[in-house]
Amino acid sequence: MGRLGQGTCRRAPGRTGVAAPLAPWPARTPLPAPDGGGDIDHLLIGPGGAFSINTKNVTGQSVWVGDTMVRVDHGPARPYAAKSRREADHVRTVLERYCGFAVPVEPVLVFVGIAELSRAATQSTVRVYKEREVSALGPLTGALTPRQVELVYSVARHRQAWLTA
Numbered sequence: 001m002g003r004l005g006q007g008t009c010r011r012a013p014g015r016t017g018v019a020a021p022l023a024p025w026p027a028r029t030p031l032p033a034p035d036g037g038g039d040i041d042h043l044l045i046g047p048g049g050a051f052s053i054n055t056k057n058v059t060g061q062s063v064w065v066g067d068t069m070v071r072v073d074h075g076p077a078r079p080y081a082a083k084s085r086r087e088a089d090h091v092r093t094v095l096e097r098y099c100g101f102a103v104p105v106e107p108v109l110v111f112v113g114i115a116e117l118s119r120a121a122t123q124s125t126v127r128v129y130k131e132r133e134v135s136a137l138g139p140l141t142g143a144l145t146p147r148q149v150e151l152v153y154s155v156a157r158h159r160q161a162w163l164t165a
Contacts, residue, residue: 031091032162040087045153048140049104050095051127052088056080059113065128066120070109081126084109094162098155104143110134 030039042053056063061073069077084107092105108127111117119128129136144152155161 031156040091043091043156044137045144045149045156046137046140047142047144047146047149048137049106049143050091050152050156051106051108051137052084052091053108053110053134054080054084054087055110055112055131057112060115061113062116062118063111063114064118064120065109065123065126067123067125080109081107081123084126095152095155098158098161099148099151101148103148103152108134108137 030041031043032039040052041055042051044051044053056070056072058072064071064074065081066077068079068082070080071077088105088107092103095103095105106127107125108129110129110131112131114130117128117130127137
């Protein structure tokens with residue numbers, strides 16, 4: 001645990017590429033995903049809320065993101081957007097159970113090493129970024145007070161909260 005850019009972020013190239021621009025943010029990484037479906041790559045917590053980040057390493061490929069599906073190099077549809085929303089809902093449920101207040105959690109898809117990124121005009125339920133754009137989350141404010149950020153981060157650090165989810 002700790003801050004992004006340290007420790008556990010090293011195990012996957014996508015995670016490392018995303019971690020660097022967000023090093024000052026409190027984070028927990030990785031987290032168990034709901035129903036044993038892998039893990040949630042990053043959870044960022046700051047004044048703009050909490051962000052459940054799913055990274056995909058797609059070096060040199062083009063990506064199209066729709067409402068629920070993603071296509072990499074015109075390949076088969078992959079449910080990355082839908083999965084990101086499920087993971088954010090899971091994070092919200094865990095954090096709100098222990099914080100005692102509404103915790104805004106947004107799903108985020110970050111594509112690492114991407115050649116081209118296209119988004120469907122209707123795609124608005126998941127934030128979508130190239131790894132160099134993810135720093136846009138930094139200046140967001142107005143969702144959590146400094147005290148709430150501390151409490152949410154404190155809950156997110158406790159392994160037991162995630163194991164009993």
